[in-house]
Amino acid sequence: MTSEHGDGGPRTLKTVSTASRVLDAVREHDEVGASDLAAALDVSKSTAYIHLRTLEENGFLVQRGDTYRLAFKFTVLGEYVRNRSPLYRYGKSEVDDLAEETNQYTHLVTEEDGFGINLYQVRGDTGIDGEYQTDKIQRRDHLHYTASGKAILAYLPRERVEEILDERGLPARTANTVTDAESLFAELERVRERGYAYNDGEEIDGFRAVGAPVRDADGDVLGSLSVSGPASVMQGDRFEEEMPQRVTQSANVIEVNITMDARANQSV
Incomplete structure (x- = not known):
């Protein structure tokens, strides 16, 4: 039918x-x-x-x-889909290294159907444990209240972002969540200017994150990389300088490896 x-x-x-x-x-x-x-x-x-x-x-x-x-057939199908993603194949080791170095949660995220999909997540040694982070890998997130999501939105065409907002809205998770479209677009402009995004208690009160986009050789955004932790840890120079620098460096390494692999396949 x-x-x-x-x-x-x-x-x-x-x-x-x-x-x-x-x-x-x-x-x-x-x-x-x-x-x-x-x-x-x-x-x-x-x-x-x-x-x-x-x-x-x-x-x-x-x-x-x-x-x-x-x-468990869904596990098999999911692994097949994930392993075919260059973002996952070349991002996994960077996520592992970043989690070990920062001791916080590290995420590799892509966009699908207007939501953020957590392709891979690692908990650092001092990362806060709990069901929320465990469940996070099993669900789709709205993009506007996470650092990884905003890093993706910033590099999508404005028309696509407007479509996502029309379809998914701007629901509030905390009092800090951006729920106004124009305010969000202004923030996305700041993300493009500095090359990374912040989440300052917008998803969970007292929890912060820094995310950077991962793009291909044509500049199209494939996803993002982020590090998150409690505000007591993510503060001062660590939150404003150290984490952004480390996250953007890791994202760049992933981009270079993806580009090199694509060019190698073209020459075969």
């Missing part, structure tokens, strides 16, 4: 859209049975059961008694 967007967009398969909703429901509840899924999707129990069984037969769900959970 297909549907067509009223705005003249492409035709889509309702079955695939429904399958996506089922998977989202399973992820949200960790495990679901047919009755729970029927209530979540507002369908009959028999229809919910058919969806669950179909996804189970295709390896996307695993049955445990009367409930279903996401299968």
